[in-house]
Amino acid sequence: MKPATFLSACHATLWCGIVVLLLASCQHKPSAKGTDADTAAVQPRIVNIVHVCRHDDFRFEDSDSLFVATTRHHLEYLKQYGLTGTFLLQYDALVDPRYPALFKEHPESVAEIGTWWEFNQPHVEAAGLQWKGRFTWDSNANVGFSTGYTKEERTKLVDVYMQKFHDTFGRYPSAVGSWYIDAYTLSYMRQKYGIEVALICRDQVGTDGYTFWGGYWTGGYYPSKVNTYMPAQTKEGQIDVPVFRMLGSDPIHQYDNRLGDNGQGVVTLETISDLGGRNPEWVDYYFRAFVHDPCLGYAYAQAGQENAFPWDDVRKIMSASGKKIDAVQHGAKVGFGVQFPRIDSLRRAGLIRLESPTQTARWFKENYDLTPATSVSVLRDYKDGKDQTVWYNSRFYRANLMLSDGLFYFRDVHFFAEQVKSPYLDTPGTTSHFEFFTLPMVDGFRWKHELSDTIGLRPVVGSEGSYATPRLVWESVTDDQQQGSTSVLAKAETGGLYFKVTMYEDKIVIEGPQTPWTFVLRVPEAGKAPFRPQGEAASSLDAEFGGTAYRIDLQEGTFHASLKDGAFELALSPDDATGRIVIDCRVVK
Numbered sequence: 001m002k003p004a005t006f007l008s009a010c011h012a013t014l015w016c017g018i019v020v021l022l023l024a025s026c027q028h029k030p031s032a033k034g035t036d037a038d039t040a041a042v043q044p045r046i047v048n049i050v051h052v053c054r055h056d057d058f059r060f061e062d063s064d065s066l067f068v069a070t071t072r073h074h075l076e077y078l079k080q081y082g083l084t085g086t087f088l089l090q091y092d093a094l095v096d097p098r099y100p101a102l103f104k105e106h107p108e109s110v111a112e113i114g115t116w117w118e119f120n121q122p123h124v125e126a127a128g129l130q131w132k133g134r135f136t137w138d139s140n141a142n143v144g145f146s147t148g149y150t151k152e153e154r155t156k157l158v159d160v161y162m163q164k165f166h167d168t169f170g171r172y173p174s175a176v177g178s179w180y181i182d183a184y185t186l187s188y189m190r191q192k193y194g195i196e197v198a199l200i201c202r203d204q205v206g207t208d209g210y211t212f213w214g215g216y217w218t219g220g221y222y223p224s225k226v227n228t229y230m231p232a233q234t235k236e237g238q239i240d241v242p243v244f245r246m247l248g249s250d251p252i253h254q255y256d257n258r259l260g261d262n263g264q265g266v267v268t269l270e271t272i273s274d275l276g277g278r279n280p281e282w283v284d285y286y287f288r289a290f291v292h293d294p295c296l297g298y299a300y301a302q303a304g305q306e307n308a309f310p311w312d313d314v315r316k317i318m319s320a321s322g323k324k325i326d327a328v329q330h331g332a333k334v335g336f337g338v339q340f341p342r343i344d345s346l347r348r349a350g351l352i353r354l355e356s357p358t359q360t361a362r363w364f365k366e367n368y369d370l371t372p373a374t375s376v377s378v379l380r381d382y383k384d385g386k387d388q389t390v391w392y393n394s395r396f397y398r399a400n401l402m403l404s405d406g407l408f409y410f411r412d413v414h415f416f417a418e419q420v421k422s423p424y425l426d427t428p429g430t431t432s433h434f435e436f437f438t439l440p441m442v443d444g445f446r447w448k449h450e451l452s453d454t455i456g457l458r459p460v461v462g463s464e465g466s467y468a469t470p471r472l473v474w475e476s477v478t479d480d481q482q483q484g485s486t487s488v489l490a491k492a493e494t495g496g497l498y499f500k501v502t503m504y505e506d507k508i509v510i511e512g513p514q515t516p517w518t519f520v521l522r523v524p525e526a527g528k529a530p531f532r533p534q535g536e537a538a539s540s541l542d543a544e545f546g547g548t549a550y551r552i553d554l555q556e557g558t559f560h561a562s563l564k565d566g567a568f569e570l571a572l573s574p575d576d577a578t579g580r581i582v583i584d585c586r587v588v589k
Contacts, residue, residue, distance in 0.1 A: 042481075043295055043296075043297065043298060043299070043479075043481070044298045044299070044352075044353050045290055045291055045295070045298070045299045045300075045301070045346075045351060045352045045353070046298060046299070046300050046301070046352070046353045046355055046360055047300075047301045047302070047303060047343060047347075047352050047353070047354050047355070048086060048244075048300075048301075048302045048303070048304075048354075048355060048356065048357050048360060049078070049083060049084070049085035049086065049111075049302075049303045049304045049343070049354070050085065050086045050087075050088060050177065050199065050246070050302055050303070050304040050357065051071065051074045051085055051086070051087050051088070051304045051305060051306070051307065052088050052090070052116050052177065052304075052305075052306040052307065052308070053067070053071055053087055053088065053089045053090060053093040053099060053116065053307050054067055054090045054092070054093055054116070054118075054137070054306065054307060054308045055067060055090060055092035055093040055096050055120075055137075056092050056120060056136050056137050057137055057308055058134075058135035058136070058137065060310065063308075064096065066310050067093075067307040067308060067310070068096070068098050068099070068102065068307075069310075069311060070307040070309070070310050070311045070314070071087070071099070071102060071307045072102060073311045073314075074087075074304075074305070074307065074336070075102065075103075075105075075106040075109045075110075076106075076109075077336040077337070077340055078106075078109035078340070079106060079108060079109045080340070081340040081341060081343070081344045082344060083109070083340055083343060083344060083347075083354060084108070084109055084110060084111035084354065084356070085109065085110070085111060085304060086110075086111050086112045086113070086114060086175060086304075086356050086357055087099075087103065087110060087112075087113050087114070088113075088114045088115060088116035088175065088176075088177045088199075089113065089114070089115065089116055089165075090116040090118055090120065090123075091119070091120060091122060091123035091126070091161055091164070092120045092122050092123065092136075092137070093116075094161070094164055094165060094168060095122060095164060100168055100169070111355070111356035111359075112174070112175060112356040112357070112358055113169060113173065114173040114174065114175030114176060114177065114357070114358075115161065115165065115173045115175065115176040115177070116176075116177055116178065117145075117146065117176050117177065117178035117181050117185070118137075118139075118144045118145065118178060118179075119143065119144050119145070119146075119157065120133075120136055120137040120138075120144075121133060121136040121137070122136070123157065123160070123161065124157070126160045126164075127153070127156040127157045127159070127160040128156060129149075129153055129156065129157070139208060139209070140209070140431075140432040141209060141210065141429055141431065141432055141433050141434040142428065142429045142430050142431060142432065145178065145179070145180060145181075145434070146178075146180075146181060146182045146184075146185045147180065147182055147422075147424035147428065147429045147434055148424075148428050148429050148430075149428055150428055151184050151426075154182070154184060154185045154188070155188060158185060158188055158189055158192075158193070162189075162192075162193050172193045172194060172195075173193075173195070174194065174195060174196040174197065174358040175195070175196065175197050175198075175199070175356070175357045175358050175361075176189060176195055176197075176198050176199070177198070177199035177200070177246065177357075178198075178199075178200060179200065179201040179208075179210050180200055180201065180210070180212070180228065180229070180434065180436065181198055181200060181228060182228060182422060182424055182425065183223065183224065183225055183226055183227055183228045183239060183422060183425055184425060186198055186223070186228055186239055186241055186243075187225065187239055189241075190239065190240065190241050195241060196241065196358050196361050196362065197241065197242055197243075197244065197357045197358055197360070197361030198223075198228070198241055198242070198243045198244070199243070199244050199245075199246050199302070199357060200212075200228065200229070200243055200244075200245065200246065201245070201246055201247065202218075202245050202246055202247045202248075202249045202254070202268065203215060203217060203245075203249065203254075203255075204254075204263060204264050204266075205259065205263055205264045205445065205446065206259065206262070206263025206264060206433075207262060207263035207264050207265075207266065208262060208263065209263070209432050209433035209434075210263075210433065210434060211263070211433070211434070211435040211436065211437075212229060212436045213414075213435075213436070213437050213438075213443075213445075213446065214398070214412075214414035214437050214438035214439070214440060214443070215229050215230070215231070215245070215398070215414075215416075215436070215438055216231050216245065216371070216393045216398060216416075217245070217249075217376070217391045217393055217398050217400070218245050218249065218251075218299075218300060218374075218376055218391065218393070219244065219245065219298065219299070219300040219374050219376075219393065220242040220243065220244045220300065220360070220361070220364050220371075221242070221243055221371040221393070221395070222238035222239065222240070222241075222242060222243070222368075222370065222371045222395075223238065223239050223241070223243050224237055224238065224239070224418035224419075224420070225237055225238065225239055225418070226418070226419070226420075226421040226422060226425055227418070227420055227421055227422040227425065227436075228243060228422065229422065229436040229438075230416055230417065230418060230420055230422075230438060231371045231395050231416045231418070232370075232371065232395065232418040233370075233395050233396060233416065233417070233418050233586075234370075234418065235369060235370060237418040237419075238370070238371075238418070240365075241361075242360075242361045242364045242365065244300060244302070244357065244360070244361075245300075245302075246302050247268040247269065247270055247302060248268050248269030248270075248276075248277070248286070248301045248302055248303060249267065249268050250267040250268065250275075250276060250282070250286065251289070251376055251377075251378045251389050251391055252378055252381055252387050252389050252402075253267045253275065254266075254267040254268065255400070255411065255412065255444070255445055256411075256444070256445055256451075257275075258451055259451070267282075269283075269286065269301065269302070269303045269339065270305055271305050271309075271314050271335025271336060271339070272305065272309045272313065272314060272335075277303075277335055277338075277339060278335055280338045281382060282382060283338050283339055283342065284342070284382070285381075285382030286301075287342050287343075287346065289377070289378040289379070289380075290352075291346060291351045291352065293376075293377045293378055293379050294375070294377040294379075294390075294477045294478075294479050294486075295374070295375060295376055295377065295479065296373060296374050296375035296392070296479040296480075296481065296484065296485075296486050297372055297373065297374045297375075297481065297484075298374060299374075299376060300360070303339055303343065305335070305336075314335055314336075370395055371394070371395035372394070372395075372484070373392070373393065373394040373395075373484035373485070373504075373505045374392075374393050374394075375390055375391060375392045375393070375479060375486040375503070376390070376391045377389070377390045377391075377477050379474070379477070386404065386405045387402070387403070387404045387405070388402070388403045388404075388474055389401065389402050389403075389411075390477060390486060390488055392486050392503040394484070394503075394504075394505040394506070394585075395416065395505070396415065396416055396505060396506050396585045396586055396587075397413065397414060397415045397416060397585040397587075398412070398413070398414050398416075398438075399412065399413045399503055399508060400412040400413075400444075401488050401501060402444075402456065403472065403473070403474050403490060404454075406471035406472060406473070407454065407458065407469065407471070407472075408458060408459065408470075408472045408490045408499065409454070409456030409457060409458035409459075410442050410444075410456055410457040410458070410519075411442070411444035411455075411456050412442055412443060412444050412445075413440070413441040413442040413457070413508075414438040414439060414440050414441070414443070415438060415439040415440075415441065415550065415552075415585060415587040415588075416438055416439070417438075417439060417548070417550065417587065417588040419588060420438075420439070420546075420548050420588075422436070423435075437545070437546055439530075439543070439545055439546075439548060439550050439587060439588075440530060440545060441457075441543075441552060441583075442455075442456060442457050442521060443455070443528075444456050446528065447523045447524075447525070447528045447529065448524075449524035449525055453524065455521075455522075455523065455524075456521065457519050457520070457521045457570075457572070458519060458520060458521075459499050459512065459517055459518070459519050459520075460517065460518060460519075460520055461497065461512075461513070461515055461516065461517045462515070462516065470492055470497055471492065471493075472490040472491060472492055472497075472498075472499065473490065473491060473492075473493060474488065474489070474490050475489040475490065475491045475498070476488075476489045477489075483504065484504065484505050485502055485503060485504045485505075486502070486503050487500060487501065487502040487503075488500070488501050488502075496513070497513050497515070498512070498513055499511070499512050499513075499517075500512075506584070506585050506586050507555065507582055507583060507584055507585055508582070508583040508585060509580060509581070509582050509583075510572075510574075510580060510581040510582075510583075511579070511580050512574060512579065512580075514579075517574065518571050518572060518573045518574070519571070519572040519581065520569070520570065520571050520572075521569070521570040521571075522567055522568070522569050522570075523567060523568040523569075523570075524566075524567050525566070525567070526563050526566055526567055526568040528568075529568035529570075530543040530544055530545040531543045531561050531568065531570065532544075532561065533561050533562050533563050533568070534559065534560060534561045534562070536560075537558040537559065537560045537573070538558060538559055538560075539553060539554045539557075539558055539559070540552065540553045540554070540559070541553075541559045541561060541570075548588075550587040550588050551587060552583065552584070552587055553583075553584040553587075554572070554581065554582060554583060554584065555582040555583075555584050556574070556575040556578050556580045556581060556582040557572055557573055557574050557575045557580065557581035557582065558572070558573050558575075559571070559572060560573070
């Protein structure tokens with residue numbers, strides 16, 4: 001059977017992450033009740049509450065007073081539930097004496113004070129540089145972020161901030177957060193000022209002009225010395241500062257969220273997320289999966305909110321009719337009033353660890369010399385229960401398996417290579433946006449033609465001329481803590497048909513039934529796929545993305561890549577001898 005023929009006949013028609021104490025493997029069936037405090041002790045579920053403090057914003061009248069008042073509410077809610085949070089100060093908030101005074105009023109609510117690495121006019125001018133923004137704070141990437149400045153300018157911006165922080169608090173900060181912080185700046189902060197942890201944005205496409213796509217999906221990793229977004233594969237190639245992904249993305253619904261006027265929508269723990277943290281039903285679902293569904297190593301979540309979302313907006317919730325209403329006036333719980341009681345009860349039960357980012361980073365470094373393999377699972381969607389997902393991350397790649405209403409497929413596979421430089425490492429960016437990518441094999445969102453398309457690498461079975469996509473259910477998700485692997489077993493409800501996918505640190509193993517089968521991928525617009533078509537079946541596949549050439553090898557099985565009717569078609573067939581497909585995830589040799 002020719003894979004190309006096989007493909008053309010079968011074109012019928014995804015929160016949480018930190019750690020390690022290695023155990024024997026443990027198996028989870030989708031119907032299982034979940035973990036208990038003993039399991040949480042060895043596969044920790046770690047929560048950081050992080051609030052961002054800004055001072056000036058042209059979009060609001062009297063923003064400085066408005067933002068201080070919002071931060072006060074953040075502190076009061078922490079105090080009400082006996083929790084602590086981390087407050088990251090932008091320079092203009094750092095030089096406003098109201099913030100240090102506010103933290104002194106609420107010391108029991110403050111776990112740590114750190115740095116928020118966005119620039120504004122007072123910061124830039126204090127460093128002796130010329131401000132190039134439209135307003136005193138400007139969100140354009142080439143103005144508000146370190147990517148828009150030379151290395152010499154980045155050094156000056158770090159030094160003046162750190163001196164002011166030390167003058168104010170008598171020490172240097174150990175935590176820095178930003179939607180993105182470049183590798184040169186992070187290395188300099190580590191070497192001169194002892195920064196211990198960095199927080200950067202979750203994956204998103206175009207939101208606020210910022211794209212991060214294909215990275216270590218959740219939790220912590222050691223970044224490449226030339227690219228903070230790219231996990232390093234070697235100790236020599238990494239910055240010795242763990243980077244954690246912020247904002248608590250929904251493992252199922254964030255990935256495919258629609259593109260609007262401002263990029264992707266937001267389905268996260270942020271209390272201003274209508275589909276996420278503002279919705280009590282979603283919050284229940286998120287923390288249930290976070291605590292009780294399987295994870296490899298650890299799970300990590302980051303709650304909290306920017307003070308640039310004023311309290312009058314944050315206090316609103318979604319009504320049954322889908323309209324925003326004032327929660328307090330209607331006797332309902334507001335965003336933090338929904339989330340913080342759940343965090344408090346889980347903490348008291350020993351099911352989560354509430355920590356500052358620095359505490360989490362120190363624990364991470366005690367347990368990991370290199371970026372670990374981790375996984376996050378959701379075994380029951382909150383909407384209709386039909387969707388399930390597993391995200392697997394390692395220092396070599398990430399992969400996302402979906403089961404959606406019986407369709408079993410890889411929604412995403414991206415590879416990591418520490419040699420790939422950030423485009424802004426040596427040359428400042430000049431545009432209002434920035435983009436960060438890794439190396440794709442499957443991109444179920446960006447390769448779509450229509451938003452309703454399902455793009456993925458999926459199994460098909462049968463004899464030539466009568467191929468079909470099987471409908472499956474998940475039998476089990478198995479995490480092997482010692483091997484650092486996660487296995488997903490999917491079966492047909494009758495007939496004995498099954499597929500087993502095991503994701504190891506450096507490879508993916510796919511096993512299937514005795515009946516003929518293969519895994520197929522179809523990209524409707526061939527130009528979106530980075531692969532070169534092949535004339536014959538082969539054990540390797542050549543690709544190029546973002547100026548980086550890479551090769552994907554099969555240790556077992558064969559590729560066949562072709563063009564048909566303007567679409568790109570890829571088939572992965574099992575090895576004749578072993579009946580398996582084994583993908584080598586070390587793509588840059």
